[in-house]
Amino acid sequence: MEVVQMQRRFVEYAASLFREGFLDGQFTQLQQLQDESNPDFVVEVVSLFFEDSEKLLNDLSRALDQQNVDFKRVDSHVHQLKGSSSSIGAQRVKNACIAFRNYCEEQNTDACLSCLQQVKQEYSLVKSKLETLFRVSARSLLLKDKTNLESGFQTSFSKSDC
């Protein structure tokens, strides 16, 4: 049955993200905070994370591009990024930030630039994976609704019923 396959795909894909360390237990916490009254909670928080991160990554690029790098400022941005990635469970981004901060302390520009590349890479990976996850999830829900309608079921229990 298509719906079941779709849902299984979602579950498997999500499981792989945890297995590969892209996501950690904090993401599961967020999933637990989602319910019928707040059906889009995870997507909303993650979207905020994307916006926030993109701004921080730009700020970081600019800060490291200066003649005299202000490492305190760089560290502050990385600290923020570390915080928000930790709050949504983006484990690899968080870990990349932790390494980054060590080099900020050492005031090592080259190492920082390299860390920034690393963070950008991890960020872009987790972003694309989360977007895929949301797409698969939305599709499975739509399909479930469609199937239920066709077979005359009530959709009152469906998450997409806002």
Next chain:
Amino acid sequence: MPDEIGGFDLSPGHSEEEAHVLAVDDSLVDRKVIERLLKISSCKVTAVDSGRRALQFLGLDEEKNSAALDGLKVDLIITDYCMPGMTGYELLKKIKESSTFRETPVVIMSSENILTRIDRCLEEGAEDFIVKPVKLSDVKRLKDYMTREDRDGNEGRGINKRKLGEACDVSPSFSSSPPSISSSSSSWSAPSSPTSLDSPTRRLKTSTCD
């Protein structure tokens, strides 16, 4: 509605009103999460992005004593430690200095599990210290302060309820191995430090946990 974890007597007839929490955090992502965590735990939430705004909300900003705006009831203040401008620690001090809100429990959140920081906050009168990222089990524990404060008056911040809280932690179904140790047993897992021995005993008696 979220599950009520058994073992926590949230005193049924305690209050018809929901507890009102003031949450302070400069991170938009964290504000959204803490707000949801609190709401799902049946609290009313006011979330602000700075210590300054928190003081304004509480009516403490201009040192006016008309702080207790009629009907304004704050049962708990939860604040991030690291914030630009005014830190959570500075905010804590200001709250404890005020006559109107000094009895209101204040909880500090921080992404860093630094013992001296924790001690300093507790010595200044913080109720608890939560290491980020904040989880549902952390928030459920907070509800305890709010109801018991009202019921008992002050004493009774025993370690036992917190330990129960840890045991009731919801375990993720397919997460990878748990993240750093600091995130689960937040505030009281640190071994006792010499500097805190002279702190008010009320808080200290709970620091002997293992």
